[in-house]
Amino acid sequence: MKPYQSIPIQECGERLVPIPDGLFSLESPHPYRELGAPYGDRSPFCLRESVLERLFNAQEILQRHYPGWRLRIFDAFRPVDVQQFMVDQALTDLAEKQGLNPRRLSEEKRQEILADVYEFWALPSQDPNDPPPHATGGAVDVTLVNATNQVVNMGSPIDEISPRSHPKYFAEAQTKLEQEYHAHRELLAGVMTEAGLAQHPQEWWHFCYGERMWAWLTGQEMAIYGLPEGC
Ligand SMILES: C[C@@H](N)C(=O)N[C@H](C)C(=O)O
Numbered sequence: 374m375k376p377y378q379s380i381p382i383q384e385c386g387e388r389l390v391p392i393p394d395g396l397f398s399l400e401s402p403h404p405y406r407e408l409g410a411p412y413g414d415r416s417p418f419c420l421r422e423s424v425l426e427r428l429f430n431a432q433e434i435l436q437r438h439y440p441g442w443r444l445r446i447f448d449a450f451r452p453v454d455v456q457q458f459m460v461d462q463a464l465t466d467l468a469e470k471q472g473l474n475p476r477r478l479s480e481e482k483r484q485e486i487l488a489d490v491y492e493f494w495a496l497p498s499q500d501p502n503d504p505p506p507h508a509t510g511g512a513v514d515v516t517l518v519n520a521t522n523q524v525v526n527m528g529s530p531i532d533e534i535s536p537r538s539h540p541k542y543f544a545e546a547q548t549k550l551e552q553e554y555h556a557h558r559e560l561l562a563g564v565m566t567e568a569g570l571a572q573h574p575q576e577w578w579h580f581c582y583g584e585r586m587w588a589w590l591t592g593q594e595m596a597i598y599g600l601p602e603g604c
């Protein structure tokens with residue numbers, strides 16, 4: 374159990390709304406949809422209203438210093454069954470990376486790999502009082518694109534299960550390239566936190582507002598987002 378999971382939720386009832394077209398750069402095709410994740414008629418590109426407002430503000434702050442640069446949204450709303458699908462996918466990927474057949478793992482090995490998966494992915498709990506962060510509409514995975522629409526290099530891909538994903542991984546970097554990765558991560562974290570979003574301590578791309586991880590990271594007694602209405 375993660376520490377944020379003990380934080381109570383007092384749902385505020387704010388709407389989950391679509392991220393408008395054209396303003397941000399959106400990861401397309403959407404990576405989890407491409408893998409066959411079970412979205413049904415739901416879209417990953419939705420967020421709670423106040424989270425969206427904070428994203429607008431973060432992009433405005435970014436553009437004050439870097440005209441033409443934009444936030445690139447990799448993932449936002451993630452229904453619990455998609456969370457489960459992606460946890461299973463991450464388990465499969467890690468097993469295969471170790472040369473193992475994911476369908477023939479011993480229980481001990483399965484638990485060992487799952488522990489690595491849960492370092493990065495939240496538990497896909499079906500309990501409405503224990504929703505994973507993205508299922509609340511209060512979490513977003515983002516990177517940056519520059520003025521010529523090129524994805525800015527952060528030194529490691531989103532979702533990599535590795536220490537390279539830690540926001541400060543390149544803080545002590547010696548090479549110019551690695552120093553650049555660090556500067557890009559600091560830029561992203563700086564604009565997002567200035568706009569009122571909190572960063573996951575182990576993932577340079579994950580930011581949140583209103584849900585339990587945000588409450589835990591920012592010292593609130595309560596979260597204001599649980600599962601959104603109708604999801
Ligand atoms: C792994 C990444 N895509 C992610 O979203 N992690 C957080 C913690 C989550 O699963 O909620």
Ligand SMILES: [Zn+2]
Pocket residue numbers: 507512513514578579580
């Ligand atoms: Zn995330």
